[in-house]
Amino acid sequence: MQTEDFDVGAEITQLRQQRPDIGAVAAFVGQVRDLNQGDAIAGMTLEHYPGMTEKSLEAIVQQAKARWDIMDAVVIHRIGELKPLDQIVLVAVAGAHRGEAFHACEFIMDYLKTEAPFWKKEQTAKGERWVDARASDDAARARWHKI
């Protein structure tokens, strides 16, 4: 967790250049959109649960490492005030081959979206509002039980 922005290129380079047995890095970058549920978004505030956030992200990465043959992973999530076009989250996973890296990266994002204690409050023309959880995120997470 950090309020500052992050450098995607530097994070991926650091991840992959540690080991020449890494052949693949799968990454995800989330960006603040200017529209949600039909309303223009001027900005948002990211609240989190200090202590649990670190613990839950660590647990999610450990689950991914237990499940796929990956070498390393990095997760960065911003908190505080953000505006459209700002980066909000980075997940990058390094592995020998691409299939495992892709699956682990998507798994981490799906679990982060449903288990990590972050909450978004959007600023719209009608005032501030807490973002509702999406059923599609629960569905995305649920499919990992079936594999």
Next chain:
Amino acid sequence: MQTEDFDVGAEITQLRQQRPDIGAVAAFVGQVRDLNQGDAIAGMTLEHYPGMTEKSLEAIVQQAKARWDIMDAVVIHRIGELKPLDQIVLVAVAGAHRGEAFHACEFIMDYLKTEAPFWKKEQTAKGERWVDARASDDAARARWHKI
């Protein structure tokens, strides 16, 4: 195609910052490994088929755009002499939501691996050798027919 290295961070930033309706960028970075099929790799040469390479990559990206609701995609593949830890390929896909971006990114990589006319020649202690195509890459591509 290019012989020069590329800047992953700058490419992703350029892709996502075009439009504030982009919420997600899924990316893949391939790196030259120092080991393949049990042999140490000193370096490799990437040969390609000028003309067809551009055409096939463009066709793969168009297929991805027709299949998923994505906004833009970038594909960079290096040619010429590379050594372990060098970046070899970047695929980045921008979309409103992460599921479509992830699927399109993986689709493009699987098709690039089986349809784009690139060939790797590795330098090992035993001399040079052409890399054999992997059955697992054909299998990875084949699963997109079933969805």
Next chain:
Amino acid sequence: MIRLLYFARLREALGSVGEELTPRAGLTIEALMQQLAARGGVWAEEFGSGKSLRAAVNQTLAPVTTEIHDGDEVAFFPPVTGG
């Protein structure tokens, strides 16, 4: 004593970031929620049935059947919306 924490929309609705309570023996998350709802007003609204709340015990998501022990940190919050 247990430490209670409230986050996000719940924190704003209750007008509280948390409090300390002495738990009775064998208290579960479900029973604690009923106890809080019994305060009436916004507490009844937020902890009564109908609202979708999540709970964590000692910073790990926990089902409502989880037993709470002295010294635990118990957090209540809406479904998460990060990423």
Next chain:
Amino acid sequence: MIRLLYFARLREALGSVGEELTPRAGLTIEALMQQLAARGGVWAEEFGSGKSLRAAVNQTLAPVTTEIHDGDEVAFFPPVTGG
């Protein structure tokens, strides 16, 4: 005339990057491969059955049943290994 191109391991085995040929009417990729194999030596080895080769006509992957027309660019190469 058609333009033939050879790539990668095939290019090295044949010692040729390509050539020009006059195709007979109705020539398919499969028939062209038999014609090239009939040269004997490395040509028989590479274009005879057993070796896994891919073909492209005018820079698009093409099945062996594809008919070749005057002016076409026809490429032969091993399965690709980029990425």
